[in-house]
Amino acid sequence: MKEGKKRLFILLGLSILVVYGAIFAFIWFLISNRSPLFNKILLISIVAAFVVIMLFMAGGLLLLVFSLWRFKSSRRLNKFNRCVVEIFFPAVSRMGRLLGIEQQTIENSYIKIVNQMTAASGEKFRAEEILILAPHCLQNVNCPHKITIDVQNCHRCGRCSVNGLLQMAEEMGVKLVIASGGTFARKFAQELKPKAIVAIACERDLTSGIQDMQGIPVLGVLNERPNGPCYNTNVQLCKVRQAVEQLIDEI
Ligand code: SF4
Known part of the structure; x- marks a missing residue:
């Protein structure tokens, strides 16, 4: 591509x-x-x-x-x-x-x-107003834990990016959810009412997700698909951190 x-x-x-x-x-x-x-x-x-x-x-x-x-x-x-x-x-x-x-x-x-x-608007938000919305395909397929129900169910074994995302979210004070599809992503956004979103996904899902989140500043971070789409994907944590830092008021 x-x-x-x-x-x-x-x-x-x-x-x-x-x-x-x-x-x-x-x-x-x-x-x-x-x-x-x-x-x-x-x-x-x-x-x-x-x-x-x-x-x-x-x-x-x-x-x-x-x-x-x-x-x-x-x-x-x-x-x-x-x-x-x-x-x-x-x-x-x-x-x-x-x-x-x-x-x-x-x-x-x-x-x-x-x-x-989004970056050019220069808008800044409190950490708790920012939501990291990550896709379910980041989770290792062999992992038995139900992290889409609650990301805290992750046992932090480090076999996938979820561990690093959790650590980062805690360190920076932002919210993190793992959504198993567009419907759940919209549901999380409606329930948590974030003021800004850092969304992680592939091009197609990010595009439709951004279009769904009209009115909310969004920064998109592309995931990496070394095993093909929707299967054991990765995300570069430094890119997610960079995106959060662009939105956050102060760290
Ligand atoms: S880091 Fe968490 S989600 Fe990923 S495989 Fe380990 S326990 Fe499962």
Whole structure:
């Protein structure tokens, strides 16, 4: 799988604007070829709608690029940028597929953009307001302990990353839960009401998880899958620590 650079998402977004522009030019061509009056009114309405949508999308994309470039944003701007990214995402995915770019690469780019937006907002939280949301596939498959019910059921044998995550969460004072899927991740987020989330998962689950957590600042950390997807996965603890440190008020 190729790394998805942030600019990939932006470039695909721009290419969508180019396609919109081409459609606009085509409609304009039809108008200028003297259709009957009704057709003209209809076409002018369509063009007007296109122009409004294009201006909104171009403005949103510009603002997003500006925030990413300056690495500075506010909570409100961040929310707006998140909306822009969510609006663009389905079209960007389709455009990427058309151009033969792997979905995972686009998701990787999306996660990087969301991470940078979260970091750029500069929002800080108390340790207890931060939740580390980790996937069940980090647990060693031979481990009999029910850590999805309560992560404290881990016996800390060190055969998987859960031990290290537990130690880190305790040391930093943040919450840690292990979710066995998107539904449980949403349930934990609703019950624990964190102000910020450090989510660990693969590209696909992180993307859908981030989209589910609208309104909550999220930093995504990709897991490593040396044994294939969803099976004895790992996470680099230093990356999780780095993400928590970006969000935490003081350590
Ligand atoms: S570290 Fe915890 S979760 Fe992982 S295998 Fe050992 S007891 Fe099980």
